[in-house]
Amino acid sequence: MNLVTGNPSEAISLDKLRNVLIRLEDTIIFALIERSQFAHNDIIYKPGAYKYEGNEEFSGSFLEYFLWEIEKVHAKARRYQSPDEYPFMGPLPDPIIPPLEYPRILKPNNINVNSKIMEFYIKHIIPSLCVPGDDMNHGSATTKDIDCLQALSHRIHYGKFVAEAKFQDPNLQPKYIEYIKAEDRKAIENLLTNKKVEEALLKRLRRKALTYGQDITESDSIVGDNDHIHKHLKIDVNVVVELYEKWVIPLTKEVEVEYLLQRLDDPLEDTE
Ligand SMILES: C=C(O[C@@H]1C=C(C(=O)O)C=C[C@H]1O)C(=O)O
Numbered sequence: 001m002n003l004v005t006g007n008p009s010e011a012i013s014l015d016k017l018r019n020v021l022i023r024l025e026d027t028i029i030f031a032l033i034e035r036s037q038f039a040h041n042d043i044i045y046k047p048g049a050y051k052y053e054g055n056e057e058f059s060g061s062f063l064e065y066f067l068w069e070i071e072k073v074h075a076k077a078r079r080y081q082s083p084d085e086y087p088f089m090g091p092l093p094d095p096i097i098p099p100l101e102y103p104r105i106l107k108p109n110n111i112n113v114n115s116k117i118m119e120f121y122i123k124h125i126i127p128s129l130c131v132p133g134d135d136m137n138h139g140s141a142t143t144k145d146i147d148c149l150q151a152l153s154h155r156i157h158y159g160k161f162v163a164e165a166k167f168q169d170p171n172l173q174p175k176y177i178e179y180i181k182a183e184d185r186k187a188i189e190n191l192l193t194n195k196k197v198e199e200a201l202l203k204r205l206r207r208k209a210l211t212y213g214q215d216i217t218e219s220d221s222i223v224g225d226n227d228h229i230h231k232h233l234k235i236d237v238n239v240v241v242e243l244y245e246k247w248v249i250p251l252t253k254e255v256e257v258e259y260l261l262q263r264l265d266d267p268l269e270d271t272e
Pocket residue numbers: 018021162192193194195197198201248249250252253
């Protein structure tokens with residue numbers, strides 16, 4: 001089944017989904033590089049640091065305010081909720097065009113780990129990515145934060161698609177059904193974990209961060225000794241690898257497990 005159109009004749013393969021995840025690595029690395037050109041500017045993240053004209057009652061941070069405004073606009077244009085449109089904030093308005101009927105994979109199912117994404121991003125990623133201090137570029141830094149958060153959210157909630165594709169594997173489906181019925185989270189997680197894919201991902205990510213973080217000029221060769229490269233990188237390669245190892249991969253798996261735990265609830269269930 002095509003997970004987006006709901007058309008059973010257009011099967012979507014795990015390989016295709018993996019390629020989307022690989023492409024999103026580039027999106028995430030470039031978004032982080034963009035954010036890292038600005039200082040920490042920690043006032044952006046402090047609740048109540050600003051007053052908002054016309055919205056004096058809003059007591060959240062500048063980042064939250066900005067996200068809320070952006071998400072309201074996005075919500076108006078969306079036909080159905082897709083993983084990258086999962087809101088960080090709320091409440092959001094209804095779409096201005098009536099929504100299409102939901103294909104199964106896009107049905108709202110309350111799987112949303114955005115509060116966890118916000119927390120690790122502000123607490124761990126920003127302080128190691130940016131130089132400390134305030135360069136007064138609050139608006140610019142916040143727009144880059146929104147790009148980073150939306151890319152991370154998109155990638156992590158894509159776990160729903162990955163989980164659906166894994167569930168469709170006829171050899172594994174009976175096992176998934178057994179573990180889902182037993183609500184055995186650990187067993188589901190073990191079944192969907194592919195250590196080889198994860199290890200290859202972390203290696204590739206390190207190479208990408210090293211490559212994309214270099215300044216490439218007309219005359220310089222991009223192949224140099226490692227020390228030279230490390231000194232001139234726009235981004236700390238270890239921050240990128242740690243981001244995936246500690247948060248992106250575990251949260252993607254959390255989304256996968258939560259999706260599968262709800263997989264048999266649908267009365268239109270066609271697999272049993
Ligand atoms: C995405 C997959 O599922 C799992 C989650 C992964 C991730 O978040 O990158 C990687 C491998 C698997 O453990 C996959 O099998 O490709």
